Amino acid sequence: MRSYAMFRAPLRLLAPAALLMLAACAPAPIYKVSPTTLTVPPQQVADAPERYGNAEVVWGGRIIAVNNYPDRSEIEVLAYPLDGSQRPLGAQPASGRFLAVMPGYVERYDYPEGHFMTLIGHLNGTRAGKVGDHDYVFPLVQVGQAHLWTPDELQSRKPDVHFGIGIGVIKGWR
Template identity: 60%
Template sequence: MSFRRTSFLVRLAAPATLLLLAACAPAPIYKNSAAAVTAAPFQVAQAPEKFSNSEVVWGGRIVQVKVFADHSEIELLAYPLDSSQRPKANDSGNGRFIAVMRGYVEPLDYPTGSLMTVDGKLSGSRAGKVGEADYVFPLVSVAQSHVWTADEMTKGRSNIHFGLGLGVGIR
């Protein structure tokens, strides 16, 4: 086979392979609006008034759930989101925030340690503590939320990993 023909086949196969892999990934669950804030929770906590009433799509790991008479609050350790809006929990944290949800939520439906994505509006901030340290938590009035299952977190991810060779992991 000539070099030109091989080069042509590689150039043809590469985009097709990328399209195939992209088609396997789930679509984002929430539409990002042009008005959505791209700042991380730790950045919002530094100047909450600058972001007041802005839309966000944030996610992270559930730290705790508190239920009150008329609303519930879920504290999350924020992580960046992937293209499907799943929290990238192997990344470094982006601060913490509190998801404020109307009415009662069953804490068993939001287990500590689970990954969650929320869509909502920033509604101020609240001083609190993380351990003994003072902390400012951005508050998100949640319009929609999703707790990710283990299957959803792996869906659309290839079991082929590149490194010092090619390997296939079995789950």
């Protein structure tokens, strides 16, 4: 009985420490959201825009096109669900399209087609448009902040923490 009691105290300390280590492996979301931030997909907003007003959203997806106008730029985005770090999950089914409206001029080479982005902003109505020959309603998001994901950031979905016994090789080491 005495040996069991001797291990009990360290185990009580070890469990919370292990949980903290695992939690530290998960990257934090890039944007801080409020309890009123919408979690609905763009297609749902396009179907009933009057229900959502000027709500804050955190959306992301693949850049389809960049269009520049005299007073603003619009980035057409094919939306995907986001993971816990707010990275678009491009392997999941798309959840609609939206237009990210940014003030001033946006260089299309800074937001290249095919790259993934995540943004935080406020809904600002909808606009009718076309996707190919199909009529489409695009939710408009007035962008507050935008993040363009690098391939390395998208690949880092898995934590770089490994446990084991043996010899390890560091990727990219020269």
